[in-house]
Amino acid sequence: MARVLVVEDDPQLVRALVINLRARGYGVDAAPDGATALRLAAARRPDVVMLDLGLPDMDGVDVITGLRGWTRVPILVLSARQASDEKVAALDAGADDYITKPFSMDELLARLRAAVRRTEEALLDPGTSLVETGDLTIDLLAKKVHRDGGDVRLTPTEWQLLEILVTNPGRLVSQRQLLQEVWGAARSTKTNYLRVYMAQLRRKLETDPAHPRHLITEPGMGYRFEE
Known part of the structure; x- marks a missing residue:
């Protein structure tokens, strides 16, 4: 049974989350503030943390x-910001x-299931170097990509972007993190770089680049790789 730590100071929302999570078999602990x-995180070792940013004693980012x-x-952030x-x-x-916020409970539970699943997969196979999804095979060790049985040629920059996203499956990776890791801190605001290179990756890897299945944009925030 996965255990969830809910960090939220709104009693009504906490009650709704606790009821919904327990009804679906999750263990739940609740904290009204950051301290x-x-x-509780240190004592109970939760499998997932749901965190509001507006806490009474400290900012959620500090948590x-x-x-x-x-x-x-x-860590799944739930915030009105x-x-x-x-x-x-x-x-x-x-x-x-x-x-x-406000969010759909169904969407929240789907995001929670995805987070738990990724954690379980990482525990089962922490050293995996081969990602296979649909018509794509990504070999992280050999730094090669195959699509429909054929090789896909990627530039070094395209590969760097893809590798960061693939090694964080399902996780939202911020624009700033991608820019810093690939181009360095001096270009951490050059979001046009990302748009150009992500468009190139989609043309090479997606069956329908205009409606991507694997390389997903979260507008204004970043990108995620979905298997």
């Missing part, structure tokens, strides 16, 4: 930073996903 969240000092537990820079700050601090 309690950090203490993310505190958790990332010792754990890679998936809609500004792109605030979303990016949470993702850069180490959040795995960002869901804007």
